[in-house]
Amino acid sequence: AQKITQxxxxxxxQEKEAVTLDCTYDTSDPSxxxxxxxxxxxxxxxxxxxxxxxxxxxxxxxxxSLNFQKARKSANxxxxxxxxxxxxxxxxxxxxxxxxxxxQLTFGSGTQLTVLP
Amino acid sequence: xxxxxxxxxxxxxRTGEKVFLxxxxxxxxxxxxxxxxxxxxxLRLIYFSYDVKMKEKGDIPEGYSVSRExxxxxxxxxxxxxxxxxxxxxxxSSLGEGPGNTIYFGEGSWLTVx
Numbered sequence: 121a122q123k124i125t126q127x128x129x130x131x132x133x134q135e136k137e138a139v140t141l142d143c144t145y146d147t148s149d150p151s152x153x154x155x156x157x158x159x160x161x162x163x164x165x166x167x168x169x170x171x172x173x174x175x176x177x178x179x180x181x182x183x184x185s186l187n188f189q190k191a192r193k194s195a196n197x198x199x200x201x202x203x204x205x206x207x208x209x210x211x212x213x214x215x216x217x218x219x220x221x222x223x224q225l226t227f228g229s230g231t232q233l234t235v236l237p
Numbered sequence: 238x239x240x241x242x243x244x245x246x247x248x249x250x251r252t253g254e255k256v257f258l259x260x261x262x263x264x265x266x267x268x269x270x271x272x273x274x275x276x277x278x279x280l281r282l283i284y285f286s287y288d289v290k291m292k293e294k295g296d297i298p299e300g301y302s303v304s305r306e307x308x309x310x311x312x313x314x315x316x317x318x319x320x321x322x323x324x325x326x327x328x329x330s331s332l333g334e335g336p337g338n339t340i341y342f343g344e345g346s347w348l349t350v351x
Contacts, residue, residue, distance in 0.1 A: 155340075165345070
């Protein structure tokens with residue numbers, strides 16, 4: 121079975137500072153994808169960044185980067201230069217290649233990020 | 238950009254009513270999903286469709302049905318709405334089933350059953 125663990129229920133960061141949101145995962149499948157989503161209070165689930173299990177380099181997407189440490193099974197999201205609009209719930213998720221399992225994402229419980237002015 | 242559009246953002250329905258939640262994607266994706274999201278329970282998969290007219294039950298299909306007559310459209314149907322179906326519903330789509338296929342979500346539909 122797959123599992124995603126996000127140990128930080130809430131985080132605060134000062135505007136313009138960087139923040140790291142933690143995510144650890146567990147799977148026996150060697151082929152998997154890791155995703156981060158942002159969910160503002162309005163409800164939409166916004167895709168931020170993707171990291172494949174065979175990718176050699178950490179993914180980056182604008183102010184978002186993913187600190188992928190495969191041996192530790194961690195996939196932390198780093199947001200640089202935080203903005204007030206970054207305040208939201210952030211979910212780490214995983215999709216694996218096992219037959220029947222690839223059809224859905226396994227989500228973590230989320231981290232509520234608040235950016236302070 | 239991928240666009241997943243849910244027809245209704247906020248609905249209030251009465252117990253026993255038949256409710257339709259509509260979802261359209263514009264990227265020719267094979268897979269479509271319906272999730273519900275509840276505080277403390279996270280996201281739970283209701284139904285999954287991997288092709289037109291093909292569907293599979295997710296983790297919590299009871300009380301729901303789905304329809305996918307066209308590739309771009311996936312409808313969630315509550316045959317007889319009940320108060321325990323009050324929730325936020327998220328539609329999603331992805332190009333394929335592999336682990337590298339991103340699942341894109343719509344804006345969500347807040348359903349209240351009274």
